[in-house]
Amino acid sequence: MNHEEEDVDIVIVGAGLAGLTTALSLHRLGLRSLVLESSDSLRITGFALTLWTNAWKALDAVGIGNVLRQKSTQMKGFKIASPDTGQFTSEQALDKDGKFEGCESRCVRRKDLLETIVNELPPGTIRYSSKVAAIDELGRFKLVHLADGSILKTKVLIGCDGVNSVVAKWLGLGTPVSVGRAAIRGLVEFPDDSGFDPMFHVNFGGGVRFGFLPVDDKSVYWFCTFTPSQVPSYEEDWQVNPVKMKQFVSSCINKMPQEAQDVVEKTTLSSISYAPLKFRLPWNILFGNIVKDNVCVAGDALHPMTPDIGQGGCSSLEDSVVLGRCLGEAFLKKPNDEDDDEFERIKKGLEKYGKERRWRSFSVISVAYCVRFMQESKGILMTFLRKVWFASYTPRAFLKMANFDCGNLVESQSSK
Template sequence: MENHEDVDIVIVGAGLAGLTTALALHRLGLRSLVLESSESLRTTGFALTIWTNAWRALDAVGIGDSLRLKSTQMKGFKIASPDTGLFTSEQALDKDGKFKGYESRCVRRKDLLEALVDELPPSTVRYSSKVANIEELDRFKLVHLADGSILKAKVLIGCDGVKSVVAKWLGLGAPVRVGRSAIRGLVEFPNGSGLDPMFHVNFGGGVRFGFVPVDEKSVYWFFTFTPSQVPSYEEDWKENPMKMKQFILSRINKMPQHAQDVVEKTSLSSISIAPLKFRLPWNILFGNIVKDNVTVAGDALHPMTPDIGQGGCSSLEDSVVLGRCLGEAFLNKSNEEDDEFERIKKGLEKYGKERRWRSFSLISVAYCVGFIQESKGILMTYFRKAWFSSYTPSAFLKMANYDCGNLVS
């Protein structure tokens, strides 16, 4: 066989799931190698809202408190009427006893990724390392890189997003488009935004718009819509991105001025657009999310729509559970009848069992919530007004009321 490098654990992708998994393993005294195809850390994406379940995961890997210092805690929800655009419904988290213990903050993606990298040994992430092919050699996995080098791994973990090479190797179906797109932005208010520390959201009539303060001066916002509302939008907006901003403003023109200012004052360089994709839920239930010493985590496992804010949060859960299961496999040698590969296989099967139904539930609930929030029609509009607007906070919080546990069981 050609020259190769022996590595116990190879993680493909230095995104949220990949770096958190590497840190979880590092906390347990296990070394891993993270392969990143980019030349440097990818800090695009602006920000993400981190809910209770994800803060528990961040605390488990030891970086929760440092991130809390850079973000404002949300005190509840403000929901706007789709008819008037005015914020007419409010759900406080700090005053309602049934929501005691819930935590929600919006964190810059850059801050989160850098916090993870700063806690890892310097040689953990290897940049400009694109995976070209995966082969098997006995019970090892040979990871061929585009530069011709080969890694011989005892464990291979795919954290390489919706276009995951590892997920494809496992035979998981490719994620599919849901027929909606998302525009996201981050705006800076030099003198302070003056916004309440609340999760502001408005939905109905085929769109969903919301914004969340990151800190006193920064606000993260999102806008999802059906592309059929804007024929040939991709070509028009690429040539003139100002049209994208004008489209959003035309759809939120009934909202209070401070809500419109969030979009109006965002620079075009701080706005991005992408089609929404998700993995079909039955792929999660019946597909191979684990095969011997190979598995996937994060968006490589459960890409979902952003309608309950759990995409990044669930990736953090994955990492803690995966770290714990691999820690048991590598460090617990009490059962001498099992060799190391058998322990790894059992550990990953345990991870898969724990994450399969959780991933299925998150994908399904997110899709249904988004479908109901943005659908048109008299019946659906009545349904939203009569019941769903008040149910929205509960949908968010119910899915966030989850504890992935600590790194050591």
């Protein structure tokens, strides 16, 4: 059966955080896009994510910040546990350093975040069960071939299709590499108030990093990153067995206070997940094609990173606002004359996006990797340094990377 080409101005591959927020950014500017999602419904994995100041600025730029603030608790600071005793021995307030005054950090349910975005999009923006099989070219247009045989002809192709991005592969970007670590994550619901302070509770040492923080009065999100070789060799199916995942995390935190252990113990098995950790080598971003003519990548397709400074989702939101602004300028600018070329404007717009996001993405990936290395490395020197310096360094790394403003959807005249 021959399928006719369907013309779409802007095609976004992937209905994750970056894809949906990019579609919303464009919608706010009056531009229509089509989001292709390979699964048959909205993918809500990972349960929750921590959003820092930079993410809230991006959410405000697309008009949904205040809706989400009502569903999440603002964090006041860090409680850091001693790697020796497991007890919380130091605290650091988020506003302690005047340089980071106004810092905002909240943990948001991924479901709440994605559904809030979807509710703002026009009907028909997302097309489910649409897996990209190949990308081709027809003159200056891109042809997106779907697994069902249909073909989309588009002026702009945006890859927001995650770590295994088809679009990133087409651009020639290197495949993200494993960091040799994995994460187990969970979300626990308490019948009454959880009783936890609105603090980011963290414990690292012995090659394991564990942390938890309240989402709201009754919900707590937790995570544990580790080297899979730390799991006893007789545990064969632990990566798909939430009972064994829970047992392993509990064994890692057995020195911690009982309330911390309860966070893991009271998590239902359906609310625990496992994922290997990957990141893009920083020089891939500095020297690779993150943009080429009318094709680009954003979100995890651009900068998959380790979760050590909580910036994966935050950076994706930044991408979406910057990309929306750059494409808005390209599509909405009135042609200067009859020779004005829309494809040239799109190319320049995406080049501007690439220029804005290249160094920022490189920096965030690199800092996350360094923090991970320092927090989780073993040895006498590293253990000593963690005790005397890293406990205060880690919060500063979080705050420094979060102290960033991606700007508004429409560039102000004064900043031009």
